[in-house]
Amino acid sequence: MHVVDQGIKIRLEGMVTLENVNRVYHMGGHTIHALKDISLSLETGKLVVVLGPSGSGKTTLLNVLGAIDKCDGKITVSNLEITRLNKKQLTKYRREKCGFIFQFFNLLPVYNALENVEYAIELASKLSRKEVTKRATDYLRKVGLFEKRYLFPSQLSGGEQQRVAAARAMAKNPELLLCDEPTGELSVTEGKQVLTVIQNMVKERPDVLTVLVTHNQKIAQIGDVIVRLRSGEVDSIEEQSPIPAEKLSW
């Protein structure tokens, strides 16, 4: 176990580093300090679980990592200081380096499962059409949806949609996989399938840093590292030996 006190200077040598990251929301008259002076260093090949109660700043943390929210401070992703990028560069960063899995799936409803995955691959790579399709199919097979690859989101269950989302996020070979409460909308069984998919991906891809946000203690057990957040501050960081998702129950 390894606890880091706030204010103590730590060595930042991981693949992803945050230095004094602050995020303040101004709402009406008052301000909300969603992230307070966060400094972190995260290694690739790990499944980092961010755990905290609702409103503690988990989603905000994930969003600033994925560059879909702005913040003060410095964030570096494999030597790229994303806090200094312009809009265009940010788009490129998200396109090539980040894979998102949202709580609400957010698949394109007009595309079937295969096309949803293809879309992300096409965006991020210069592969030929054939290769794109092959790769998308491979990933769908990996998440157990080969048979259902021609179905549209409206024809898939929530868990299936989320597995498509996982395939979409991974198929483009990201450096960062960001999952925000991916099981929030799912039943336990469905949730376990999705988490298993994510765990498998982490195992397969040591070059990828996966950050998973949850408010659920049980789910947090699947992670290699647990970052506890409370009121926008890092409470503790601890490493643990992960429990396979299929063995969980919540």
Add this chain to the structure above:
Amino acid sequence: MAKTVKNIYRAINANKFRLLTISLVIAIGITSFNGMITAFVHMTRTYDTAFEDHNMASFTMQTANLGGSGEDAWIDYVNLTNFINEFQEQEPEQESLVKAYELRIVYNTVFEIRGEKQTGQIVAMSTLDSQGNYREQPDVNGYKILSGTPYSELSRYQNVCHIEAHLAEYWKLEPQEFIAIGDSRIPFEIVGVIGSPEFLINQGSYADIMPSPRRFGVVFLPLKAAQGLLGVEGKVNEISVLLEDGLSKNRREKIASDLKLFLETNYDLKFSAPIDIDNQPSYYLLRLDIEEAREFGIVLPIIILGMAIGGLYVLLSRMVVAERKDIGVAQALGYNRRTIILQYLGISMVIAIVGTLIGTLLGLWFLSYFSPLYVDMLSIPFTPEVTIEWPIVISGIVIGILTGLVGGYFPVRGSIQPLPAESLRFDPSLHITSGKIPLIERVLKLFKINLRATGLKLPLRNLFRSKRRTFSSVFAIIVSVSLISMAFGMIESMNESLTFYYDVSEDWDLRIDFSEIPTNTSQIARTIKQNVESVTDITYHLLSGAIVTSLESSQRKQVTVVGMNDSDGYLGHTFNFEAGDDWNPEGLVLSVPIAEALHVGLHDEVFLELPKLTKLVSTTPLRAHFELVNISFQITGIIDEFNGLVAFVGLENLITVSNFPGEPANTILLKIEDPTPERLDMIREEILAKYGYNVRNIATKAEQKGELLELMDLLYNIIYIVAIFAVILSCAIVYNTIYISLQEQQREIATLLTIGTNNRKLIRNITVENTVITLVGTVFGLIFGWIMLWFFMRVILDMEFFRIKLFISNNTIFISFIMTYIGVLIAQYFPLRRTLNLNLAEATKERVV
């Protein structure tokens, strides 16, 4: 309740701009309803009051040979008075119905004003009442003195006159000036300028398509002065009778024909058919005018409010879809259906009420501008009283609110059916997705065309994702394009018809009208051609009024007959044949509206009722007795030209039939080499100097066209107003629909941005989608625009005087597309900008609409 109000307020506040656009549509509908209908109520009342206040004759009867000489032209004043009194004694029942009568002289003659000749009519009535006492106004057919004074007691011994307002205005005549009247040019002093309801529109006959004070001016004389002028001491030639109020037309006609019969059988007098007040030319034409504009005033708001209902329906049904989850929550929390329906209905009511209020105020403003404009345009000397018509205002408000109810209730009711649980699990973006691969993509696949997921596949899928969504977008485009193309098409059709008429049909550069019909026209034409430089062609026409009758349908139509002379192949007119292919001097060429009204076609026989000379009094000026005869003609051509009530026959034919002496014609047409305005002016001066003795007017085509345009001003004004409405409406509806359509997709767009789609590609995809929608909508919009154009021009503004060829040019097509497209681009700009600048974190997380 308070909570509902608060919710309504919140919903409105969040969407205020879009809701305001719908309010605007309703406002325009109510404006046009209020403005136009009230304007025409005012108009009608203005005419009716003018007619009543001035005791317009219930019917008028003129001697059979009006303007001629002899027994059947003139009747002794005193005798006629006795005869009529006798009639009243014999028929005591009818006597009580005759309020008053007036014996007058009506005579077509020439005036000389400021040294120029002018044709017109004199109207004369006694300055004494039946007891022989002086009176200021006649008992029947009174008038309003606009400037100057009424006749004095001495007037009947003097050569004084009142001149009618249109004529006075044309020549800028003032009291104390003189005009010369009649062939012997006797000077008369003008004592006053008057407005007479009898001559609200200055028109010699129904067939005169361009009433102009230059062609028909009216001068009022004291009876005695007129009798002296015309050498008919103690005589009159017209009876005007004022009956009790409230008699039916049948009743009036019965009394008129009884009187006619009585006078004709007992005293051997001869009258032409009595003219009922309803058929009095000025009254008749104004009513026609009003009727048409009133129809317009009803149809236009119906169309606009129909669109408002459509707009509200789309807006609310989409709003409800987007907020279905909230509705589910509200239901789960225990709100009943009624409260929720009430809440949405409240929104639509607020829109409707705001629109109705704006519309009512605008309508009143519009009114205060429109009624006077209309009156001014026709130079009617009777000012309309602009009052608020509460029944119309209230109807407008009711209609506006009904619009809100209808447009709001149905979409809301439909969507609050489902169980709360379903609503809670509802995803709006899935709702607008059919989840099918469109046929067109499958077809493309057959040709081995596979679209990339990041390419045009997305806009294509979007286009086909939901029938309802695409339909409502296309519908908005259709509304826009059809409105704009209709409005511009109207303007263009009118312009085009006029241009065609003057550039092609009317094949002359200068036109000479004579005051008196010369009977040696070919000689005049020959000398002009020989002596005036640059006259390349010259010909002449004889114009005359006539009635065409079809044997088969027994329909009758009053037309202008043009007797055409073929001078070395120059007709002065180029026919635009719809049926038939060549001018045949033996046959008859009719315009489409006449052929349609009579149900006749090519090679059918029709009768032309033409005057046949029975007794020649003098050749210069031409004075003669006529009788009307029916001559059969074969239709050898039907023409589609601007002039709608015209028939052409060979001049030879017309002369033979009419038994006219010599070679009569009232118009000479000249073709000029290089007709610059300067040269035309020079030639005009030359002709006036050499042959001016009998010339009434020499007009260039531009002048004649200008005169016509002035006359059509009202129509143009209405059409411009429609065009402005159309453009505003189009923008409002397109904006709304496209906006909503993008709002619904906001989370999707945010997701696309999050996973790395760049702005350019995103904007491209949306633009492609909207462009396709605009193109498809434009195609249908043009079809509907054409139908609406046809409907407005042929059904609503159905004027047979003018035949307007319907026309939508490439320019109009282009303009309607471009204007709509710009509307689309503006509409997509705002929600796109918002989404592009959105906090993606928020947009991907929450349902956002």
